[in-house]
Amino acid sequence: MSDAVTPSVNVPRGEFDFEHRPETDQSFENALAKARAGDRLSVADGIELLTTGTDRSGIDRERKERVLEAADRRRAEVVGEEVTFVANLNNNVTTACNTGCLFCNFKDRSEQFRASHQDDHDGFTKTPAESREIVRDAAERGVYEVTSVSGLHPAFALDAEHREILEASDREDLNYRPPGEYEKDPATYVEQIEAMSVDGVHVHSMTPEEAYHARRGTDWSYEEVFRRLQAAGLDSVPGTAAEILVDEVRNVICPGKIDTGEWLEAMEAAAEVGLDTTATIMYGHVENEAHRVLHLDRIRELQDRTDAVTEFVPLSFVHEETPLAERGMVENGATTHEDELLIAVSRLYLDNVDHIQSSWVKYGDAQGLKMLTCGADDFMGTILSEEITKRAGGDYGEFRSVREYADMIAAIGRIPVERSTDYRQRRRVDPGADTLGPRLGPKADGTPILTDR
Ligand code: SF4
Known part of the structure; x- marks a missing residue:
């Protein structure tokens, strides 16, 4: 012993x-x-x-x-020595949200965004034109994936038909207000997706929670919602808003969110219409180890049914400046031991998911690299903007260049590989090359994304 x-x-x-x-x-x-x-x-x-x-x-x-060693060995058997990353951009459309999740500091109460509201706030909403501009600029730099996850702005509708339904409804439980009541109109989800689907950029957006918001007040199926979004240019769906897929935990940390069954239903629908998905876990708050494993079990069952989950992304809870911490419900996040074990057990438990991601945004560079020896094989993306973690107290910066990726991954004796979002395209990166930038995107020619990195 x-x-x-x-x-x-x-x-x-x-x-x-x-x-x-x-x-x-x-x-x-x-x-x-x-x-x-x-x-x-x-x-x-x-x-x-x-x-x-x-x-x-x-x-x-x-x-x-011994657990970490078993997971590292499994990783080597499943995916070998390559460590992947993607050239991507975060473009979150709005921080307006009423959902009140206690772990979240990304949101700003949507009342602050109303035209009648007098006081300043530091939240934001982008129009489709602004989103397009941001994505187009990133595409020019060689970026080829945009990830977009937003607050549930009350003015958001799926499309014009959905807006008509919401406008005609007198239900007060729909969390809807007309765009005219706000300083800035986020338009519809379809218009935002169309705007971001530019220059061949892969659009990774519409979490199950957003899909729920995009069908509120209708009897439309999730398949119908995802079909319309897919027609607008949606390429894959982030399996975020999962938190812990056990309702007794969700009832504490995010009682305003959809429950486990609904989350799984939306994910299956996305897969059903042919969209790839990812899956996440956010751990290290009020849950215990049984909840974490039950979550893994639900993801494994989902993958058995869909075979659409390209990667699993463990997200260690950043507790600073969140209501959970402010209310004294948590005093800290997970320990490093817990983080390492979560990565390792994810690798061992999810025998049907090939890729486990290490998030340097959550763990930091050094620990993020360590996770690549605990079972992880993907090291996220370049992330030109990362509002969510920054606003919740994370302090690991917002951008990693291809050169930094190549150097960091080579330094631990592994092979740096640039990948497409769906992992179907892969390119080994030579850390010794003079200039290093992305090469997989339609406009990616190897020039660094930012001139000085
Ligand atoms: S996690 Fe998402 S849904 Fe919940 S409060 Fe934050 S922005 Fe809103």
Whole structure:
């Protein structure tokens, strides 16, 4: 038995009276043996690995290293030594949102955006013309993916038909106000997608939560919504707004959001119409290890049904300046041990998802690189703008050039590879080349995205 045991659970996390607890009738050694053999893991196995054994409290460092090693080996078997990244841009359309998720500091209450509101605020809304300008400028620089995730602005409608339905409705529960009441009109989702679908740029947008907003007040199916968006230029769907896919956790951290079943329904619909998706987990707030593994289990089942999930993205909760922290419901985020184990167990549990992402925005450069030895194989993207994490207190900057990627990945002895959003196009990058910029996009010719990097 190792004597190097460190506390694993933040104090407040144990205080919630959840039905699901990290308790199993499995043993750590059995779970690890199954993981090493490549057997499909059960929820109990996952909990054993994530806790480094429920037979003792805290994280056992020696056991943790064995889990990380098993995950790193699995990573090598599944995807080899390549580490991928994409040349992308974040263009979030608006920060106006009434949903009130307690982990979020990206939103600004939408009342502040109304024309009648007198006080200043630092939120923003972009028109489709502004979005197009931003994406076009990025495309000129060689960027070929735009990720767009926005607040649920009350004036947003899917399209003109949806707006008519919303205008004609007298329901007060629809979270709708006409665009004329706001300083700036975000127009419709379809118009925003059309605007961003320019110069061959891949549009990665419309989370399940946004898709729900885009059909409120109608009996349209999610398939119908995604079909219209796809016709406007949508290429793939980010599986964000997942947080933890267990309703007893969602009820605490985001009671205004769609529930687990609805999230999964929307994701299946996106896959059904032929859109690729990603999937995420946001952990390290009020949930426990049982919730994390149940989440992984739901993603694995989703992937069994759809085969549309291109990558899994673990997002460690950035607690600073969020209502959860301000209300004293959490005192900190996940520990580094927890982060490493989450990446590793994601790799071992999700036997049907090829790519696990390490987010340097959440973990920082050094730890982000470390995650590439814990089971991760994708290192995000260049990200020309990253409002979401910046506003929630993350402090790891907003942009990584192709050169920085090449140097960082080569420094840990792995192979830097530029990829397309869907991983179908891949290009090995030579860190020794004089100039390094993206080459996979329609306008990407190897020139650096920014002149000085
Ligand atoms: S997470 Fe999204 S839906 Fe929730 S408050 Fe923030 S912007 Fe709104």
